[in-house]
Amino acid sequence: MSALIDNVMDFARGRLGGGIALTRDGESPLAPTLEQVVSEIQSGHPERKIVAQYDLADVVPVDHQRIAQMLSNLLGNAVTHGSPTEPIRVDASISDGLLKLSVANSGDPIPEQSLSKLFQPFKRGEGSSSLQGLGLGLYIASQIAEAHGGKLDVQSDESETRFVFRMPVDAHAAAMDSAP
């Protein structure tokens, strides 16, 4: 419920004020933030297998709370919309100047015609019941990605559905340097 309210508030704020404001942290490692989200969602769904792998040698100046919210939205989706019997994979890495965070699950592929609309607000899958969410999670996650100078993408086929956040580390560092 609190995640749902956060999403609605962020939607309203984003519409009124032009995007999501960030508080970047240039000192703390990202892995513990991601681990916290994974363990919260894992403890809410003990029957699900979540396999997380981190390869985060460098510190990247990101907004930890926002990245946590993005991962929480993506992981929540994998739990809600993915196959209940197959593992969910979370991978985070920094290599070749790119921070990558991906969440992958098995299950029915997302129809081709839905893929391009997923990141629009209030877009939900066709079979979604009224008991499920509003269709804001991916919109907010993509807004968080853009606020970081990155991008959220999706690929979905018979083998898996995967959401990937990519953010150039150097571009971000340069933006930080020129900040007042």
Ligand SMILES: Nc1ncnc2c1ncn2[C@@H]1O[C@H](COP(=O)(O)OP(=O)(O)OP(=O)(O)O)[C@@H](O)[C@H]1O
């Ligand atoms: N990991 C996934 N696997 C399969 N389908 C997905 C996945 N993530 C999202 N979807 C589809 O995309 C739609 C939009 O996702 P989004 O997170 O924006 O909304 P929601 O989960 O329906 O509601 P909310 O996130 O606001 O609670 C979902 O309704 C679902 O149909």
Ligand SMILES: [Mg+2]
């Ligand atoms: Mg969702």
